[in-house]
Ligand SMILES: Nc1nc2c(c(=O)[nH]1)N[C@H]1C(S)=C(S)[C@@H](COP(=O)(O)OP(=O)(O)OC[C@H]3O[C@@H](n4cnc5c(=O)[nH]c(N)nc54)[C@H](O)[C@@H]3O)O[C@H]1N2
Ligand SMILES: Nc1nc2c(c(=O)[nH]1)N[C@H]1C(S)=C(S)[C@@H](COP(=O)(O)OP(=O)(O)OC[C@H]3O[C@@H](n4cnc5c(=O)[nH]c(N)nc54)[C@H](O)[C@@H]3O)O[C@H]1N2
Ligand code: SF4
């Protein structure tokens with residue numbers, strides 16, 4: 140239904156709500172709601188709020204399609220129970236009673252360590268995303284270490300700067316005169332930074348993109364440096380050697396606010412221009428030009444992404460980059476410095492969020508990147524609860540994850556808004572409400588506005604918020620922990636119960652009234668102008684970041700490094716079931732290969748190939764392109780396996796290998812080879828309904 144087709148008997152209104160998705164922008168969305176002749180109100184149109192300083196009137200290419208997701212014909216609207224391999228509709232009473240009985244048996248026989256939650260940031264809402272963990276913590280279930288995305292970056296940042304992790308205010312970016320977009324495809328993954336970058340460029344800034352392949356951000360930037368994957372620390376050390384030798388570093392800042400700079404300076408000595416060029420794949424003149432630009436342009440703003448951390452040594456690589464603004468003193472200038480995340484500025488009182496106060500040092504822990512192994516029968520997990528997450532697609536070693544979820548002796552419960560491949564593997568699918576249907580509080584990791592959404596639409600079908608489901612299960616199991624049953628109001632009051640200056644004047648009433656409220660930051664927010672939050676109060680250069688080659692080196696058997704970065708039209712696997720968005724991404728997942736690699740491996744443009752790694756094998760169509768460099772293949776997007784020729788996720792190839800810091804994921808670490816699929820055998824591949832003809 141479009142606006143023009145609203146007839147006289149229909150009424151419409153507009154609300155402004157925060158986008159709940161895992162994206163730094165946390166946009167304020169203008170949602171047009173129309174009440175049809177059937178009396179049911181529906182969201183028909185989504186755009187950006189023009190009054191919001193960050194959203195600036197546009198939603199991204201993905202979320203304008205949210206109504207199609209909300210009303211997707213396959214959205215689960217009733218509880219489903221798998222009986223003899225088929226889903227049958229059951230009542231909530233029956234689903235919850237059955238699950239509670241099974242849980243009681245499992246608890247009595249195997250104890251709480253046999254019950255695992257698996258969740259991530261399908262919603263960024265603090266209630267439906269984080270607070271619901273209270274159920275598992277009250278049971279004493281294992282703690283899930285939420286490492287799939289950000290912990291390598293967090294650990295790297297905290298080594299240098301301590302906690303909380305603070306970043307440059309995006310609204311200050313127009314003051315920068317040199318901008319490095321380093322290991323981030325920001326036009327895709329942080330699109331509401333773009334207007335600030337463009338403003339800076341109008342003010343005279345030069346924009347550089349440092350990324351192994353050419354994507355939207357490289358085309359937007361003034362200069363693209365096609366760095367070899369996993370070599371960012373080498374580049375930083377090589378640049379720093381030139382900067383220090385030229386006297387471009389800020390000695391006064393380093394003396395006042397730096398710790399152990401001498402050790403860093405000594406490490407740089409080993410990085411001659413020739414060696415840096417050899418390791419990074421950049422030319423000597425590229426490195427020299429970048430060093431000069433960095434050394435002589437103040438303020439310099441560096442936007443780093445989590446992307447570059449997804450390598451074996453990704454923590455050290457990111458850490459090296461984040462030290463540059465301390466070397467150059469950029470933190471003292473408005474618009475200068477580095478942003479990994481702005482999330483640390485949201486100084487909420489999180490002590491009892493998700494009943495975190497119940498976690499004990501003896502509580503067993505499961506690193507979420509190691510789900511495939513955690514679900515092996517001998518590990519003793521008997522019940523798996525998945526919410527806000529799609530592990531059958533997004534977790535490493537996804538074929539083994541799928542096998543674990545499907546174990547006949549495993550109770551697998553999936554709370555979902557979409558009939559994902561994870562949901563299809565479940566014993567129970569519990570229909571979840573969307574952000575249009577439940578209230579929540581949202582922080583951001585790309586700006587400094589805290590926002591609140593009311594529940595706007597009634598739930599579709601019998602969908603229920605995650606918080607309702609875990610409250611109902613808690614009652615059935617006799618859980619007495621009060622925080623599990625908190626209302627939105629109670630949680631809001633708790634989270635805002637702090638004297639922290641960033642939250643001064645922010646009350647539940649103000650949030651309700653205004654929807655989105657800027658944190659009470661100082662007029663000039665220069666978080667590390669005088670040091671950091673380490674024990675010494677200084678930016679720590681030791682342990683010195685070093686360059687290390689990955690253990691899994693390329694060789695004749697595995698000549699390509701596979702990168703699997705985000706797609707422009709999906710948000711992780713969210714939106715991967717909408718035809719209009721899979722079409723915009725080319726209809727099916729494709730592997731980008733450099734012409735010379737294609738020639739060597741005898742693969743042709745448009746042909747199907749097997750992509751083989753040490754973990755698994757998938758079938759994909761080849762796109763030959765010089766957007767990638769030699770020795771690197773790129774598969775954009777965590778597509779639904781259902782959209783691929785073989786039904787598998789790209790993560791059938793990726794391994795549980797953890798990063799050097801923070802136990803993070805290594806999605807860009809995989810070495811692969813390509814094996815052409817015999818054209819005569821291409822028709823033998825199983826047919827999958829999502830593949831576009
Ligand atoms: N459209 C869209 N937006 C998204 C997402 C999405 O799926 N789609 N996902 C959201 C989520 S969950 C996150 S965590 C964020 C960030 O999501 P990330 O996956 O961290 O993506 P980026 O930060 O953009 O970084 C990806 C870029 O890093 C590059 N890269 C890979 N290895 C290296 C390396 O060794 N060195 C350097 N310099 N670069 C490297 C890749 O080529 C790619 O261009 O984006 C969020 N926004
Ligand atoms: N190969 C490869 N794999 C990757 C990445 C990569 O770059 N390459 N990126 C990684 C990164 S950075 C991340 S963050 C993870 C993300 O992985 P996930 O956190 O799994 O993110 P999504 O794939 O978007 O799936 C989120 C699911 O949550 C559901 N959901 C949303 N809101 C709610 C709600 O309120 N209630 C319930 N019950 N469900 C809800 C959505 O319908 C959706 O199916 O993937 C990782 N996987
Ligand atoms: S996904 Fe990101 S860019 Fe798109 S509307 Fe949501 S917050 Fe904004």
Ligand SMILES: [Mo]
Pocket residue numbers: 161287288289
């Ligand atoms: Mo992420």
